[in-house]
Amino acid sequence: MNQTVTLSEDHRDCLQEISNVAMGQAGDHLARLLDTFVILSIPHVAVLSPTEIAMAVQTVDDHSVSGVCQGFIGGGIAGEAMLLFNDTSFNDLATLLEYDEELTEASQREVLIDATNILVGALLRGIAEQMDIEFSFGPPAILGQHQELDKLLSSNSVRWNQALVVEVNYQIENHDVQCDLLVVITEHSLNHLLNKLNYLLD
Amino acid sequence: MSNSQDMLNDFRWIMDVVQNVDVGLVLIDKDYNVQLWNSFMQNHSATHAEQIIGQSLFEKFPEIDEKWFRRKVQSVYVLKNSAFTTWEQRPYLFRFENYRPITGKAEFMYQNTTFIPIQGLDGNTDSICVIIYDVTEQAINNIELEKANDQLEIISKTDGLTGLLNRKSWEDILQGEYERESRYHENCSLLMFDIDHFKKVNDNFGHPAGDEVIKQTADIVKASIRKSDVAGRYGGEEYVILLPHTSVDCAHILAERIRKKVEARPAFYENQEIPYTISIGVAEFHSSLKNPTHWIDCADQALYDSKQGGRNQTHIYQYPAEASNDNTESSN
Numbered sequence: 001m002n003q004t005v006t007l008s009e010d011h012r013d014c015l016q017e018i019s020n021v022a023m024g025q026a027g028d029h030l031a032r033l034l035d036t037f038v039i040l041s042i043p044h045v046a047v048l049s050p051t052e053i054a055m056a057v058q059t060v061d062d063h064s065v066s067g068v069c070q071g072f073i074g075g076g077i078a079g080e081a082m083l084l085f086n087d088t089s090f091n092d093l094a095t096l097l098e099y100d101e102e103l104t105e106a107s108q109r110e111v112l113i114d115a116t117n118i119l120v121g122a123l124l125r126g127i128a129e130q131m132d133i134e135f136s137f138g139p140p141a142i143l144g145q146h147q148e149l150d151k152l153l154s155s156n157s158v159r160w161n162q163a164l165v166v167e168v169n170y171q172i173e174n175h176d177v178q179c180d181l182l183v184v185i186t187e188h189s190l191n192h193l194l195n196k197l198n199y200l201l202d
Numbered sequence: 203m204s205n206s207q208d209m210l211n212d213f214r215w216i217m218d219v220v221q222n223v224d225v226g227l228v229l230i231d232k233d234y235n236v237q238l239w240n241s242f243m244q245n246h247s248a249t250h251a252e253q254i255i256g257q258s259l260f261e262k263f264p265e266i267d268e269k270w271f272r273r274k275v276q277s278v279y280v281l282k283n284s285a286f287t288t289w290e291q292r293p294y295l296f297r298f299e300n301y302r303p304i305t306g307k308a309e310f311m312y313q314n315t316t317f318i319p320i321q322g323l324d325g326n327t328d329s330i331c332v333i334i335y336d337v338t339e340q341a342i343n344n345i346e347l348e349k350a351n352d353q354l355e356i357i358s359k360t361d362g363l364t365g366l367l368n369r370k371s372w373e374d375i376l377q378g379e380y381e382r383e384s385r386y387h388e389n390c391s392l393l394m395f396d397i398d399h400f401k402k403v404n405d406n407f408g409h410p411a412g413d414e415v416i417k418q419t420a421d422i423v424k425a426s427i428r429k430s431d432v433a434g435r436y437g438g439e440e441y442v443i444l445l446p447h448t449s450v451d452c453a454h455i456l457a458e459r460i461r462k463k464v465e466a467r468p469a470f471y472e473n474q475e476i477p478y479t480i481s482i483g484v485a486e487f488h489s490s491l492k493n494p495t496h497w498i499d500c501a502d503q504a505l506y507d508s509k510q511g512g513r514n515q516t517h518i519y520q521y522p523a524e525a526s527n528d529n530t531e532s533s534n
Contacts, residue, residue: 109291113287114277117283117285121283139287139314
């Protein structure tokens with residue numbers, strides 16, 4: 001599909017606001033689950049091409065990152081959330097999730113998957129609720145570990161030209177955890193999403 | 203038909219589906235007691251629903267890591283959001299032995315597990331449904347594919363006859379080491395040798411005997427070098443060894459040790475003794491080197507000197523005096 005993706009100012013604001021509210025709820029849930037304060041950035045909404053995504057990710061150190069993806073679908077809207085972790089965050093992330101055992105390669109992967117599931121789920125649930133839909137989620141899949149960001153993103157052949165991207169940055173108080181969450185919504189879902197937004201805007 | 207009968211019918215087919223669906227379904231309440239245990243679970247665990255409903259999951263299935271499981275379930279309650287674990291992180295939640303004696307390739311069932319929140323009538327999440335997927339087939343295929351890929355990588359990097367690195371992959375490592383040396387100026391030496399009068403071995407004893415000589419030489423090399431040294435088969439009867447963190451003097455000692463071992467131990471092929479010798483050239487890393495090929499050329503030059511000097515000997519490449527070497531200064 002070679003449809004050009006355009007997003008009006010109103011739609012963008014609306015989506016940004018929905019994400020913002022969802023972030024607030026997510027922050028609250030996460031704080032209760034992790035017993036610590038979570039600092040969330042204001043979500044950034046933009047239409048991006050695959051190559052622009054790397055540029056959109058500013059907050060993680062791009063030399064050594066781990067990426068995890070999780071697909072979601074529901075109410076005619078589908079996409080994938082991608083979480084990029086700074087590799088320096090690792091031990092703190094494990095502490096946060098109460099993995100106090102020795103971290104083997106398998107448990108490292110599990111920490112990544114758990115963290116992704118929690119952070120992605122918290123946000124997307126909030127977004128879905130406001131649009132009165134429900135998403136079902138697939139299990140998170142690890143895109144790559146300890147790689148340069150460019151390599152991580154290019155190792156997977158991308159089959160879209162442009163997509164709607166919501167970017168959020170998470171920081172966790174008193175823990176050296178920094179990660180970027182990108183929600184990538186595909187071209188195919190865009191009409192459904194715009195319809196939902198129109199309904200909210202009216 | 204009355205309304206309640208409709209509902210009863212609905213309930214009956216829902217239960218039928220739940221019982222017969224080919225995934226494991228387990229419902230647990232807040233105290234981790236089992237509330238539902240479908241046929242898949244009954245059949246694979248050999249535990250009838252009556253034996254487990256109302257009982258603690260952990261008591262019946264000690265293989266479940268309780269702390270981990272509670273952590274997982276807790277996140278589902280708090281976030282009202284599904285949680286997952288796949289066979290790649292944890293091969294299984296319940297240990298179900300392989301039940302197919304002919305086509306089952308795994309010892310146990312690999313499982314993906316999803317935890318989903320279940321809302322009670324009051325809208326609060328009051329129990330969790332655990333869904334167990336049998337992914338043995340997929341897991342085994344993946345594991346075998348990975349094994350095959352590892353094997354292929356080894357095959358593509360090594361020389362079949364000797365088991366040493368082949369020329370291409372050895373040169374890749376040399377390139378990396380050369381770049382590191384250019385930056386850090388540590389000691390590093392390159393050793394190159396070949397078998398003296400190898401053509402005569404082939405002519406006098408035949409090619410299989412020649413192969414045996416090449417193989418035995420490689421075995422001597424493997425037994426003589428340290429783990430950090432990188433040996434490769436460079437050409438027909440030509441060998442190279444990269445020696446990181448090794449001064450030219452130490453490299454010379456190693457070269458002599460290999461040379462003497464080869465001299466002292468003739469190869470045997472079909473009860474024939476084949477005595478042979480090798481000639482060695484050594485070149486230390488030097489800041490005047492232009493590229494890795496230049497380094498090889500220097501070692502080759504020293505090897506040529508050994509040949510000219512009458513074979514079965516080691517020569518060290520002497521860099522021209524005006525080319526100062528910073529690594530000798532830094533190592534002092």
